[in-house]
Amino acid sequence: MSRMSTPAESLTRPDGSPIRVLVVDDEQTLADLLASALRYEGWEVTTAGTGRAAVRLAQELTPDVIVLDIMLPDFDGMEVMHRIHGHQPNVPVLFLTAKDAVEDRVAGLTAGGDDYVTKPFSLEEVVARLRALLRRSGASAEKPANVLEVGDLRMDEDSHEVWRGEDEIHLTATEFELLRYLMRNPRRVLSKPQILDRVWNYDFGGQANIVELYISYLRRKIDKGREPMIHTMRGVGYVLKPAVAQ
Missing domain, CATH: 3.40.50.2300 (Response regulator)
Structure with a gap:
Protein backbone atom coordinates (compact mmCIF):
# COMPACT_ATOMS: atom_id res chain seq x y z
CA MET A 1 0.00 0.00 0.00
CA GLY A 138 -25.49 11.13 -5.88
CA ALA A 139 -24.09 11.42 -2.33
CA SER A 140 -21.46 13.95 -3.43
CA ALA A 141 -22.01 17.55 -4.48
CA GLU A 142 -20.56 17.03 -7.97
CA LYS A 143 -23.62 15.99 -9.93
CA PRO A 144 -24.88 16.89 -13.41
CA ALA A 145 -28.16 18.84 -13.40
CA ASN A 146 -29.83 17.23 -16.41
CA VAL A 147 -32.97 15.29 -17.16
CA LEU A 148 -32.58 12.47 -19.69
CA GLU A 149 -35.60 11.16 -21.61
CA VAL A 150 -35.88 8.16 -23.92
CA GLY A 151 -39.45 7.31 -24.86
CA ASP A 152 -41.44 7.13 -21.61
CA LEU A 153 -38.28 6.58 -19.55
CA ARG A 154 -37.08 9.64 -17.66
CA MET A 155 -34.00 10.15 -15.45
CA ASP A 156 -33.25 13.16 -13.27
CA GLU A 157 -29.46 13.09 -12.95
CA ASP A 158 -29.58 15.72 -10.20
CA SER A 159 -32.00 13.97 -7.84
CA HIS A 160 -31.15 10.42 -9.03
CA GLU A 161 -34.83 9.67 -9.63
CA VAL A 162 -36.00 7.47 -12.50
CA TRP A 163 -39.53 6.99 -13.91
CA ARG A 164 -41.03 4.72 -16.53
CA GLY A 165 -44.24 6.50 -17.42
CA GLU A 166 -45.85 7.40 -14.08
CA ASP A 167 -44.01 4.66 -12.16
CA GLU A 168 -40.92 5.55 -10.16
CA ILE A 169 -38.07 3.05 -10.56
CA HIS A 170 -35.70 2.48 -7.64
CA LEU A 171 -32.14 1.62 -8.71
CA THR A 172 -28.88 0.84 -6.93
CA ALA A 173 -25.94 3.16 -7.58
CA THR A 174 -24.42 0.84 -10.19
CA GLU A 175 -27.75 0.18 -11.91
CA PHE A 176 -28.30 3.94 -12.12
CA GLU A 177 -24.90 4.52 -13.72
CA LEU A 178 -25.48 1.73 -16.24
CA LEU A 179 -28.91 3.08 -17.18
CA ARG A 180 -27.51 6.61 -17.45
CA TYR A 181 -24.89 5.40 -19.94
CA LEU A 182 -27.59 3.66 -22.00
CA MET A 183 -29.85 6.72 -21.89
CA ARG A 184 -27.04 9.03 -22.96
CA ASN A 185 -26.58 6.80 -26.01
CA PRO A 186 -30.13 5.95 -27.17
CA ARG A 187 -30.44 3.70 -30.22
CA ARG A 188 -26.67 3.16 -30.17
CA VAL A 189 -25.42 -0.40 -29.71
CA LEU A 190 -22.91 -0.48 -26.83
CA SER A 191 -20.48 -3.36 -26.51
CA LYS A 192 -19.68 -5.08 -23.22
CA PRO A 193 -16.11 -3.68 -23.17
CA GLN A 194 -17.50 -0.16 -23.70
CA ILE A 195 -19.94 -0.62 -20.83
CA LEU A 196 -17.27 -2.07 -18.54
CA ASP A 197 -14.95 0.84 -19.25
CA ARG A 198 -17.61 3.50 -18.74
CA VAL A 199 -19.61 2.11 -15.82
CA TRP A 200 -16.95 0.26 -13.84
CA ASN A 201 -14.00 2.45 -14.97
CA TYR A 202 -11.68 -0.55 -15.31
CA ASP A 203 -11.45 -3.85 -17.13
CA PHE A 204 -12.89 -6.05 -14.34
CA GLY A 205 -10.51 -8.85 -15.28
CA GLY A 206 -12.25 -9.32 -18.61
CA GLN A 207 -15.36 -10.60 -16.83
CA ALA A 208 -17.99 -9.25 -19.21
CA ASN A 209 -20.59 -11.50 -17.55
CA ILE A 210 -21.02 -8.80 -14.89
CA VAL A 211 -22.51 -6.64 -17.65
CA GLU A 212 -25.04 -9.37 -18.47
CA LEU A 213 -25.89 -9.62 -14.78
CA TYR A 214 -26.61 -5.91 -14.37
CA ILE A 215 -28.49 -5.71 -17.67
CA SER A 216 -30.77 -8.45 -16.30
CA TYR A 217 -31.28 -6.40 -13.11
CA LEU A 218 -32.26 -3.35 -15.16
CA ARG A 219 -34.62 -5.34 -17.37
CA ARG A 220 -36.49 -6.59 -14.30
CA LYS A 221 -36.99 -3.04 -13.09
CA ILE A 222 -37.40 -1.12 -16.37
CA ASP A 223 -39.02 -3.62 -18.76
CA LYS A 224 -40.92 -6.17 -16.65
CA GLY A 225 -44.61 -6.05 -17.53
CA ARG A 226 -44.01 -3.34 -20.15
CA GLU A 227 -42.91 -3.04 -23.76
CA PRO A 228 -39.16 -3.72 -23.64
CA MET A 229 -36.67 -0.90 -24.12
CA ILE A 230 -33.39 -2.74 -23.48
CA HIS A 231 -32.47 -5.01 -26.40
CA THR A 232 -29.65 -7.52 -26.91
CA MET A 233 -27.81 -7.47 -30.22
CA ARG A 234 -26.29 -10.94 -30.31
CA GLY A 235 -22.52 -10.89 -30.50
CA VAL A 236 -22.46 -7.08 -30.49
CA GLY A 237 -23.89 -5.60 -27.29
CA TYR A 238 -26.95 -3.81 -25.95
CA VAL A 239 -29.12 -0.94 -27.11
CA LEU A 240 -31.79 1.20 -25.40
CA LYS A 241 -34.67 2.28 -27.65
CA PRO A 242 -38.08 3.86 -27.01
CA ALA A 243 -40.81 1.29 -26.68
CA VAL A 244 -42.94 3.32 -29.10
CA ALA A 245 -41.37 5.09 -32.08
CA GLN A 246 -40.95 8.79 -31.36
Missing part, protein backbone atom coordinates in the same frame (compact mmCIF):
# COMPACT_ATOMS: atom_id res chain seq x y z
CA SER A 2 1.32 3.39 -0.93
CA ARG A 3 1.06 6.78 0.71
CA MET A 4 -1.59 9.21 -0.41
CA SER A 5 -0.63 12.11 -2.63
CA THR A 6 -2.12 15.59 -2.35
CA PRO A 7 -5.93 15.18 -2.45
CA ALA A 8 -7.83 16.09 -5.58
CA GLU A 9 -10.89 18.32 -5.51
CA SER A 10 -12.83 17.91 -2.28
CA LEU A 11 -16.07 15.97 -2.40
CA THR A 12 -18.80 16.91 0.04
CA ARG A 13 -22.44 16.02 0.56
CA PRO A 14 -24.87 18.17 -1.44
CA ASP A 15 -25.47 20.33 1.67
CA GLY A 16 -21.72 21.02 1.97
CA SER A 17 -21.14 18.77 4.99
CA PRO A 18 -18.37 16.12 4.94
CA ILE A 19 -18.89 12.75 3.28
CA ARG A 20 -19.58 10.04 5.89
CA VAL A 21 -17.70 6.76 5.49
CA LEU A 22 -18.04 3.57 7.53
CA VAL A 23 -14.94 1.33 7.37
CA VAL A 24 -15.53 -2.25 8.53
CA ASP A 25 -12.45 -4.45 9.02
CA ASP A 26 -11.29 -6.55 11.96
CA GLU A 27 -7.62 -5.79 11.16
CA GLN A 28 -7.25 -2.68 13.31
CA THR A 29 -4.03 -1.53 11.65
CA LEU A 30 -5.61 -1.68 8.20
CA ALA A 31 -8.80 0.02 9.39
CA ASP A 32 -6.77 2.84 10.95
CA LEU A 33 -4.71 3.24 7.77
CA LEU A 34 -7.82 3.47 5.62
CA ALA A 35 -9.44 5.89 8.07
CA SER A 36 -6.39 8.13 7.99
CA ALA A 37 -6.34 8.18 4.17
CA LEU A 38 -10.05 8.98 3.95
CA ARG A 39 -9.88 11.70 6.60
CA TYR A 40 -7.12 13.23 4.48
CA GLU A 41 -9.86 13.66 1.84
CA GLY A 42 -11.83 15.73 4.35
CA TRP A 43 -14.35 12.94 5.02
CA GLU A 44 -15.80 11.83 8.36
CA VAL A 45 -14.74 8.23 9.02
CA THR A 46 -16.02 5.74 11.58
CA THR A 47 -14.54 2.25 11.95
CA ALA A 48 -16.02 -1.05 13.11
CA GLY A 49 -14.29 -4.37 13.75
CA THR A 50 -17.31 -6.70 13.72
CA GLY A 51 -20.41 -7.15 11.64
CA ARG A 52 -22.68 -6.49 14.61
CA ALA A 53 -20.96 -3.17 15.34
CA ALA A 54 -21.12 -2.23 11.65
CA VAL A 55 -24.89 -2.73 11.48
CA ARG A 56 -25.42 -0.69 14.66
CA LEU A 57 -23.17 2.16 13.49
CA ALA A 58 -24.78 2.25 10.05
CA GLN A 59 -28.16 2.81 11.71
CA GLU A 60 -26.76 5.54 13.96
CA LEU A 61 -24.60 7.39 11.41
CA THR A 62 -26.35 6.91 8.03
CA PRO A 63 -23.06 6.70 6.07
CA ASP A 64 -22.81 7.82 2.44
CA VAL A 65 -20.58 4.86 1.52
CA ILE A 66 -19.28 1.73 3.26
CA VAL A 67 -15.89 -0.01 2.95
CA LEU A 68 -16.61 -3.58 4.01
CA ASP A 69 -14.28 -6.53 4.56
CA ILE A 70 -15.88 -9.82 3.52
CA MET A 71 -14.20 -11.84 6.31
CA LEU A 72 -15.30 -10.72 9.79
CA PRO A 73 -15.16 -12.52 13.17
CA ASP A 74 -18.92 -12.80 13.82
CA PHE A 75 -20.71 -12.91 10.44
CA ASP A 76 -19.46 -12.21 6.95
CA GLY A 77 -19.60 -8.99 4.98
CA MET A 78 -22.41 -10.22 2.73
CA GLU A 79 -24.65 -10.64 5.77
CA VAL A 80 -23.60 -7.23 7.08
CA MET A 81 -24.54 -5.65 3.75
CA HIS A 82 -27.94 -7.38 3.67
CA ARG A 83 -28.76 -6.16 7.18
CA ILE A 84 -27.68 -2.59 6.41
CA HIS A 85 -29.53 -2.54 3.10
CA GLY A 86 -32.64 -3.56 5.03
CA HIS A 87 -32.87 -0.02 6.44
CA GLN A 88 -30.57 1.90 4.07
CA PRO A 89 -31.02 0.18 0.69
CA ASN A 90 -29.13 2.64 -1.50
CA VAL A 91 -25.85 3.08 0.38
CA PRO A 92 -22.96 2.00 -1.91
CA VAL A 93 -20.68 -0.79 -0.66
CA LEU A 94 -17.03 -1.32 -1.61
CA PHE A 95 -15.93 -4.82 -0.62
CA LEU A 96 -12.44 -5.61 0.63
CA THR A 97 -11.40 -9.19 0.02
CA ALA A 98 -8.26 -11.28 0.23
CA LYS A 99 -9.85 -13.80 -2.12
CA ASP A 100 -8.58 -13.77 -5.68
CA ALA A 101 -11.01 -16.04 -7.52
CA VAL A 102 -13.34 -14.42 -10.03
CA GLU A 103 -16.36 -16.21 -8.54
CA ASP A 104 -15.69 -14.59 -5.16
CA ARG A 105 -15.53 -11.13 -6.73
CA VAL A 106 -18.72 -11.64 -8.72
CA ALA A 107 -20.50 -13.12 -5.68
CA GLY A 108 -20.13 -9.86 -3.77
CA LEU A 109 -21.50 -7.80 -6.64
CA THR A 110 -24.31 -10.26 -7.27
CA ALA A 111 -25.31 -9.97 -3.61
CA GLY A 112 -25.75 -6.21 -4.02
CA GLY A 113 -22.29 -4.71 -3.57
CA ASP A 114 -21.16 -1.97 -5.94
CA ASP A 115 -17.42 -2.60 -6.29
CA TYR A 116 -14.51 -4.47 -4.71
CA VAL A 117 -10.75 -4.27 -4.20
CA THR A 118 -8.52 -7.25 -3.54
CA LYS A 119 -5.91 -7.13 -0.78
CA PRO A 120 -3.21 -5.92 -0.96
CA PHE A 121 -4.38 -2.67 -2.53
CA SER A 122 -3.18 0.89 -2.84
CA LEU A 123 -4.87 3.63 -0.82
CA GLU A 124 -5.14 5.71 -4.00
CA GLU A 125 -7.17 2.93 -5.62
CA VAL A 126 -9.59 2.72 -2.69
CA VAL A 127 -10.11 6.50 -2.68
CA ALA A 128 -10.63 6.56 -6.45
CA ARG A 129 -13.19 3.75 -6.27
CA LEU A 130 -15.03 5.48 -3.41
CA ARG A 131 -15.12 8.77 -5.32
CA ALA A 132 -16.65 6.95 -8.29
CA LEU A 133 -19.27 5.29 -6.08
CA LEU A 134 -20.16 8.58 -4.41
CA ARG A 135 -20.64 10.26 -7.77
CA ARG A 136 -22.79 7.38 -9.02
CA SER A 137 -24.95 7.37 -5.91
Whole structure:
Protein backbone atom coordinates (compact mmCIF):
# COMPACT_ATOMS: atom_id res chain seq x y z
CA MET A 1 0.00 0.00 0.00
CA SER A 2 1.32 3.39 -0.93
CA ARG A 3 1.06 6.78 0.71
CA MET A 4 -1.59 9.21 -0.41
CA SER A 5 -0.63 12.11 -2.63
CA THR A 6 -2.12 15.59 -2.35
CA PRO A 7 -5.93 15.18 -2.45
CA ALA A 8 -7.83 16.09 -5.58
CA GLU A 9 -10.89 18.32 -5.51
CA SER A 10 -12.83 17.91 -2.28
CA LEU A 11 -16.07 15.97 -2.40
CA THR A 12 -18.80 16.91 0.04
CA ARG A 13 -22.44 16.02 0.56
CA PRO A 14 -24.87 18.17 -1.44
CA ASP A 15 -25.47 20.33 1.67
CA GLY A 16 -21.72 21.02 1.97
CA SER A 17 -21.14 18.77 4.99
CA PRO A 18 -18.37 16.12 4.94
CA ILE A 19 -18.89 12.75 3.28
CA ARG A 20 -19.58 10.04 5.89
CA VAL A 21 -17.70 6.76 5.49
CA LEU A 22 -18.04 3.57 7.53
CA VAL A 23 -14.94 1.33 7.37
CA VAL A 24 -15.53 -2.25 8.53
CA ASP A 25 -12.45 -4.45 9.02
CA ASP A 26 -11.29 -6.55 11.96
CA GLU A 27 -7.62 -5.79 11.16
CA GLN A 28 -7.25 -2.68 13.31
CA THR A 29 -4.03 -1.53 11.65
CA LEU A 30 -5.61 -1.68 8.20
CA ALA A 31 -8.80 0.02 9.39
CA ASP A 32 -6.77 2.84 10.95
CA LEU A 33 -4.71 3.24 7.77
CA LEU A 34 -7.82 3.47 5.62
CA ALA A 35 -9.44 5.89 8.07
CA SER A 36 -6.39 8.13 7.99
CA ALA A 37 -6.34 8.18 4.17
CA LEU A 38 -10.05 8.98 3.95
CA ARG A 39 -9.88 11.70 6.60
CA TYR A 40 -7.12 13.23 4.48
CA GLU A 41 -9.86 13.66 1.84
CA GLY A 42 -11.83 15.73 4.35
CA TRP A 43 -14.35 12.94 5.02
CA GLU A 44 -15.80 11.83 8.36
CA VAL A 45 -14.74 8.23 9.02
CA THR A 46 -16.02 5.74 11.58
CA THR A 47 -14.54 2.25 11.95
CA ALA A 48 -16.02 -1.05 13.11
CA GLY A 49 -14.29 -4.37 13.75
CA THR A 50 -17.31 -6.70 13.72
CA GLY A 51 -20.41 -7.15 11.64
CA ARG A 52 -22.68 -6.49 14.61
CA ALA A 53 -20.96 -3.17 15.34
CA ALA A 54 -21.12 -2.23 11.65
CA VAL A 55 -24.89 -2.73 11.48
CA ARG A 56 -25.42 -0.69 14.66
CA LEU A 57 -23.17 2.16 13.49
CA ALA A 58 -24.78 2.25 10.05
CA GLN A 59 -28.16 2.81 11.71
CA GLU A 60 -26.76 5.54 13.96
CA LEU A 61 -24.60 7.39 11.41
CA THR A 62 -26.35 6.91 8.03
CA PRO A 63 -23.06 6.70 6.07
CA ASP A 64 -22.81 7.82 2.44
CA VAL A 65 -20.58 4.86 1.52
CA ILE A 66 -19.28 1.73 3.26
CA VAL A 67 -15.89 -0.01 2.95
CA LEU A 68 -16.61 -3.58 4.01
CA ASP A 69 -14.28 -6.53 4.56
CA ILE A 70 -15.88 -9.82 3.52
CA MET A 71 -14.20 -11.84 6.31
CA LEU A 72 -15.30 -10.72 9.79
CA PRO A 73 -15.16 -12.52 13.17
CA ASP A 74 -18.92 -12.80 13.82
CA PHE A 75 -20.71 -12.91 10.44
CA ASP A 76 -19.46 -12.21 6.95
CA GLY A 77 -19.60 -8.99 4.98
CA MET A 78 -22.41 -10.22 2.73
CA GLU A 79 -24.65 -10.64 5.77
CA VAL A 80 -23.60 -7.23 7.08
CA MET A 81 -24.54 -5.65 3.75
CA HIS A 82 -27.94 -7.38 3.67
CA ARG A 83 -28.76 -6.16 7.18
CA ILE A 84 -27.68 -2.59 6.41
CA HIS A 85 -29.53 -2.54 3.10
CA GLY A 86 -32.64 -3.56 5.03
CA HIS A 87 -32.87 -0.02 6.44
CA GLN A 88 -30.57 1.90 4.07
CA PRO A 89 -31.02 0.18 0.69
CA ASN A 90 -29.13 2.64 -1.50
CA VAL A 91 -25.85 3.08 0.38
CA PRO A 92 -22.96 2.00 -1.91
CA VAL A 93 -20.68 -0.79 -0.66
CA LEU A 94 -17.03 -1.32 -1.61
CA PHE A 95 -15.93 -4.82 -0.62
CA LEU A 96 -12.44 -5.61 0.63
CA THR A 97 -11.40 -9.19 0.02
CA ALA A 98 -8.26 -11.28 0.23
CA LYS A 99 -9.85 -13.80 -2.12
CA ASP A 100 -8.58 -13.77 -5.68
CA ALA A 101 -11.01 -16.04 -7.52
CA VAL A 102 -13.34 -14.42 -10.03
CA GLU A 103 -16.36 -16.21 -8.54
CA ASP A 104 -15.69 -14.59 -5.16
CA ARG A 105 -15.53 -11.13 -6.73
CA VAL A 106 -18.72 -11.64 -8.72
CA ALA A 107 -20.50 -13.12 -5.68
CA GLY A 108 -20.13 -9.86 -3.77
CA LEU A 109 -21.50 -7.80 -6.64
CA THR A 110 -24.31 -10.26 -7.27
CA ALA A 111 -25.31 -9.97 -3.61
CA GLY A 112 -25.75 -6.21 -4.02
CA GLY A 113 -22.29 -4.71 -3.57
CA ASP A 114 -21.16 -1.97 -5.94
CA ASP A 115 -17.42 -2.60 -6.29
CA TYR A 116 -14.51 -4.47 -4.71
CA VAL A 117 -10.75 -4.27 -4.20
CA THR A 118 -8.52 -7.25 -3.54
CA LYS A 119 -5.91 -7.13 -0.78
CA PRO A 120 -3.21 -5.92 -0.96
CA PHE A 121 -4.38 -2.67 -2.53
CA SER A 122 -3.18 0.89 -2.84
CA LEU A 123 -4.87 3.63 -0.82
CA GLU A 124 -5.14 5.71 -4.00
CA GLU A 125 -7.17 2.93 -5.62
CA VAL A 126 -9.59 2.72 -2.69
CA VAL A 127 -10.11 6.50 -2.68
CA ALA A 128 -10.63 6.56 -6.45
CA ARG A 129 -13.19 3.75 -6.27
CA LEU A 130 -15.03 5.48 -3.41
CA ARG A 131 -15.12 8.77 -5.32
CA ALA A 132 -16.65 6.95 -8.29
CA LEU A 133 -19.27 5.29 -6.08
CA LEU A 134 -20.16 8.58 -4.41
CA ARG A 135 -20.64 10.26 -7.77
CA ARG A 136 -22.79 7.38 -9.02
CA SER A 137 -24.95 7.37 -5.91
CA GLY A 138 -25.49 11.13 -5.88
CA ALA A 139 -24.09 11.42 -2.33
CA SER A 140 -21.46 13.95 -3.43
CA ALA A 141 -22.01 17.55 -4.48
CA GLU A 142 -20.56 17.03 -7.97
CA LYS A 143 -23.62 15.99 -9.93
CA PRO A 144 -24.88 16.89 -13.41
CA ALA A 145 -28.16 18.84 -13.40
CA ASN A 146 -29.83 17.23 -16.41
CA VAL A 147 -32.97 15.29 -17.16
CA LEU A 148 -32.58 12.47 -19.69
CA GLU A 149 -35.60 11.16 -21.61
CA VAL A 150 -35.88 8.16 -23.92
CA GLY A 151 -39.45 7.31 -24.86
CA ASP A 152 -41.44 7.13 -21.61
CA LEU A 153 -38.28 6.58 -19.55
CA ARG A 154 -37.08 9.64 -17.66
CA MET A 155 -34.00 10.15 -15.45
CA ASP A 156 -33.25 13.16 -13.27
CA GLU A 157 -29.46 13.09 -12.95
CA ASP A 158 -29.58 15.72 -10.20
CA SER A 159 -32.00 13.97 -7.84
CA HIS A 160 -31.15 10.42 -9.03
CA GLU A 161 -34.83 9.67 -9.63
CA VAL A 162 -36.00 7.47 -12.50
CA TRP A 163 -39.53 6.99 -13.91
CA ARG A 164 -41.03 4.72 -16.53
CA GLY A 165 -44.24 6.50 -17.42
CA GLU A 166 -45.85 7.40 -14.08
CA ASP A 167 -44.01 4.66 -12.16
CA GLU A 168 -40.92 5.55 -10.16
CA ILE A 169 -38.07 3.05 -10.56
CA HIS A 170 -35.70 2.48 -7.64
CA LEU A 171 -32.14 1.62 -8.71
CA THR A 172 -28.88 0.84 -6.93
CA ALA A 173 -25.94 3.16 -7.58
CA THR A 174 -24.42 0.84 -10.19
CA GLU A 175 -27.75 0.18 -11.91
CA PHE A 176 -28.30 3.94 -12.12
CA GLU A 177 -24.90 4.52 -13.72
CA LEU A 178 -25.48 1.73 -16.24
CA LEU A 179 -28.91 3.08 -17.18
CA ARG A 180 -27.51 6.61 -17.45
CA TYR A 181 -24.89 5.40 -19.94
CA LEU A 182 -27.59 3.66 -22.00
CA MET A 183 -29.85 6.72 -21.89
CA ARG A 184 -27.04 9.03 -22.96
CA ASN A 185 -26.58 6.80 -26.01
CA PRO A 186 -30.13 5.95 -27.17
CA ARG A 187 -30.44 3.70 -30.22
CA ARG A 188 -26.67 3.16 -30.17
CA VAL A 189 -25.42 -0.40 -29.71
CA LEU A 190 -22.91 -0.48 -26.83
CA SER A 191 -20.48 -3.36 -26.51
CA LYS A 192 -19.68 -5.08 -23.22
CA PRO A 193 -16.11 -3.68 -23.17
CA GLN A 194 -17.50 -0.16 -23.70
CA ILE A 195 -19.94 -0.62 -20.83
CA LEU A 196 -17.27 -2.07 -18.54
CA ASP A 197 -14.95 0.84 -19.25
CA ARG A 198 -17.61 3.50 -18.74
CA VAL A 199 -19.61 2.11 -15.82
CA TRP A 200 -16.95 0.26 -13.84
CA ASN A 201 -14.00 2.45 -14.97
CA TYR A 202 -11.68 -0.55 -15.31
CA ASP A 203 -11.45 -3.85 -17.13
CA PHE A 204 -12.89 -6.05 -14.34
CA GLY A 205 -10.51 -8.85 -15.28
CA GLY A 206 -12.25 -9.32 -18.61
CA GLN A 207 -15.36 -10.60 -16.83
CA ALA A 208 -17.99 -9.25 -19.21
CA ASN A 209 -20.59 -11.50 -17.55
CA ILE A 210 -21.02 -8.80 -14.89
CA VAL A 211 -22.51 -6.64 -17.65
CA GLU A 212 -25.04 -9.37 -18.47
CA LEU A 213 -25.89 -9.62 -14.78
CA TYR A 214 -26.61 -5.91 -14.37
CA ILE A 215 -28.49 -5.71 -17.67
CA SER A 216 -30.77 -8.45 -16.30
CA TYR A 217 -31.28 -6.40 -13.11
CA LEU A 218 -32.26 -3.35 -15.16
CA ARG A 219 -34.62 -5.34 -17.37
CA ARG A 220 -36.49 -6.59 -14.30
CA LYS A 221 -36.99 -3.04 -13.09
CA ILE A 222 -37.40 -1.12 -16.37
CA ASP A 223 -39.02 -3.62 -18.76
CA LYS A 224 -40.92 -6.17 -16.65
CA GLY A 225 -44.61 -6.05 -17.53
CA ARG A 226 -44.01 -3.34 -20.15
CA GLU A 227 -42.91 -3.04 -23.76
CA PRO A 228 -39.16 -3.72 -23.64
CA MET A 229 -36.67 -0.90 -24.12
CA ILE A 230 -33.39 -2.74 -23.48
CA HIS A 231 -32.47 -5.01 -26.40
CA THR A 232 -29.65 -7.52 -26.91
CA MET A 233 -27.81 -7.47 -30.22
CA ARG A 234 -26.29 -10.94 -30.31
CA GLY A 235 -22.52 -10.89 -30.50
CA VAL A 236 -22.46 -7.08 -30.49
CA GLY A 237 -23.89 -5.60 -27.29
CA TYR A 238 -26.95 -3.81 -25.95
CA VAL A 239 -29.12 -0.94 -27.11
CA LEU A 240 -31.79 1.20 -25.40
CA LYS A 241 -34.67 2.28 -27.65
CA PRO A 242 -38.08 3.86 -27.01
CA ALA A 243 -40.81 1.29 -26.68
CA VAL A 244 -42.94 3.32 -29.10
CA ALA A 245 -41.37 5.09 -32.08
CA GLN A 246 -40.95 8.79 -31.36
